Amino acid sequence: MIKHSKVEDFAADWQQLHQQVPESTKKLICDTVDRYAGDLATQFYDYMLADKEANPFISHDIVSQRLHASMQGWLRELFSVQQHDPKEIYKYQCHVGVVHARIQMPISLVLRGSRLLKQAITEHLVETELDRAKLVQATRFVSEVMELSMSAMTDSYVINVGKSVRTDESYRMFALGQNMLAERERQRAALSEWAQHILLHLLGDEGTGVPEMKHSEFGLWLQHKASIIFHDAPELERIRVCVEKLERTLLPGLIEKRRNGGNAREAMRQVEADIGEVKFLLTGLFDRFIEVESGRDSLTRLLNRRYLPTILMRELALARNSDVPFAILLLDIDHFKNINDTHGHDSGDMVLQQASDLVTSSVRVGDFIFRYGGEELLVVLVEIGRDQALQVAETIRERFAAEPMRVGDGKVMQVTVSIGVAAYNGHPDYERIVKDADDALYRAKNSGRNRCELAD
Numbered sequence: 001m002i003k004h005s006k007v008e009d010f011a012a013d014w015q016q017l018h019q020q021v022p023e024s025t026k027k028l029i030c031d032t033v034d035r036y037a038g039d040l041a042t043q044f045y046d047y048m049l050a051d052k053e054a055n056p057f058i059s060h061d062i063v064s065q066r067l068h069a070s071m072q073g074w075l076r077e078l079f080s081v082q083q084h085d086p087k088e089i090y091k092y093q094c095h096v097g098v099v100h101a102r103i104q105m106p107i108s109l110v111l112r113g114s115r116l117l118k119q120a121i122t123e124h125l126v127e128t129e130l131d132r133a134k135l136v137q138a139t140r141f142v143s144e145v146m147e148l149s150m151s152a153m154t155d156s157y158v159i160n161v162g163k164s165v166r167t168d169e170s171y172r173m174f175a176l177g178q179n180m181l182a183e184r185e186r187q188r189a190a191l192s193e194w195a196q197h198i199l200l201h202l203l204g205d206e207g208t209g210v211p212e213m214k215h216s217e218f219g220l221w222l223q224h225k226a227s228i229i230f231h232d233a234p235e236l237e238r239i240r241v242c243v244e245k246l247e248r249t250l251l252p253g254l255i256e257k258r259r260n261g262g263n264a265r266e267a268m269r270q271v272e273a274d275i276g277e278v279k280f281l282l283t284g285l286f287d288r289f290i291e292v293e294s295g296r297d298s299l300t301r302l303l304n305r306r307y308l309p310t311i312l313m314r315e316l317a318l319a320r321n322s323d324v325p326f327a328i329l330l331l332d333i334d335h336f337k338n339i340n341d342t343h344g345h346d347s348g349d350m351v352l353q354q355a356s357d358l359v360t361s362s363v364r365v366g367d368f369i370f371r372y373g374g375e376e377l378l379v380v381l382v383e384i385g386r387d388q389a390l391q392v393a394e395t396i397r398e399r400f401a402a403e404p405m406r407v408g409d410g411k412v413m414q415v416t417v418s419i420g421v422a423a424y425n426g427h428p429d430y431e432r433i434v435k436d437a438d439d440a441l442y443r444a445k446n447s448g449r450n451r452c453e454l455a456d
């Protein structure tokens with residue numbers, strides 16, 4: 001069967017729609033839209049300009065200079081009786097969609113606007129000499145033309161918003177690609193330098209107008225780059241609050257104290273504490289992101305769970321398109337709580353680290369190992385069938401049972417694991433295979449632990 005492209009589907013629907021409605025009715029709609037195009041555009045933009053959500057995207061000036069006329073042109077063309085090529089009409093609608101995406105106008109707003117226009121055109125049609133049957137037909141025609149236009153617009157809107165998200169993300173990755181450890185040290189140094197600068201300035205005798213942070217190297221970084229790298233991390237906001245407090249309250253207070261010859265020690269201490277807080281937040285922010293962005297869990301160095309959907313979706317696509325199967329193992333350390341309770345939390349951590357080393361050395365380099373939960377690991381075994389996957393799980397289980405683990409103070413203890421195994425079975429939803437492995441793990445636990453169970 002030939003797969004139709006979106007433009008061909010649009011053209012076919014457009015032609016079919018036009019064939020269903022008599023020329024006389026179309027002519028009347030065309031004339032009505034033509035006559036009221038100005039009013040319709042005014043009505044549309046009055047509504048948009050009054051709307052809180054729409055307001056940031058348009059202004060009175062832009063409306064009067066450009067948009068009002070474009071809207072009339074668009075309406076006239078959409079309902080024109082001249083036989084335009086439907087593919088050209090499709091392109092035109094896509095272009096409008098691209099523009100909406102570029103200015104980041106929410107699609108809900110575009111759809112709301114279209115409903116408003118549909119209603120307004122219908123009201124004008126009611127005033128014409130059309131009889132009831134024809135009026136119903138005309139109203140339906142207007143509605144479907146609008147629907148078709150919106151579907152083309154939405155298609156290109158979605159693609160183009162996707163593109164811009166990818167661009168943002170690639171810039172973010174580029175920014176992150178710069179060595180984050182070096183960046184962290186650079187910004188810490190820039191902050192210290194600025195702090196030193198103001199303290200030296202304050203110790204001088206003028207005691208007025210300290211150098212503003214926003215013009216310092218750190219201030220510029222905070223203003224322009226930090227929010228791209230860290231998005232809306234809460235620490236960033238707290239840093240901004242600290243900086244504002246410093247500039248608006250603490251520093252002026254300190255200057256005032258010094259000018260009046262008062263004891264500035266307490267004010268100075270507050271300034272130092274505030275700068276210390278900014279430094280602390282900054283370090284924490286970088287450290288958190290270095291850990292997350294490296295994609296690894298900080299304790300076990302295994303992959304972070306948030307990458308699991310990406311990996312599983314990729315494996316599912318490979319399995320579907322190239323017939324390359326895969327399987328997952330869900331592994332849970334038995335009675336882990338007892339290890340913590342008996343030997344302490346640090347020993348629990350040590351066991352987790354040894355457990356991840358053991359699993360890592362039991363699978364191939366091409367497999368993926370995630371820290372799935374507290375004491376749960378998830379392994380994606382690539383290019384493997386169900387029986388082989390079960391064998392791998394058995395080997396891991398046996399190794400755990402055979403190799404005692406260190407728990408601090410030179411002590412060792414026996415640790416066992418339960419494993420649920422699920423192989424790709426053609427189901428397209430990646431959550432399903434995880435759920436299958438989870439059910440199998442549950443059975444392994446309920447059947448006495450230190451066991452592997454295969455999903456049904």
Ligand SMILES: Nc1nc2c(ncn2[C@@H]2O[C@H](COP(=O)(O)OP(=O)(O)OP(=O)(O)O)[C@@H](O)[C@H]2O)c(=O)[nH]1
Pocket residue numbers: 299332333334335336337338340344345346347348349352373374375445449
């Ligand atoms: N030391 C340490 N403990 C953790 C970590 N993450 C989770 N835990 C602990 O792991 C324990 C898991 O306990 P449970 O879920 O009751 O299960 P369990 O004791 O392993 O028993 P079964 O799974 O039923 O065999 C909890 O006490 C958690 O506090 C971690 O990173 N380090």
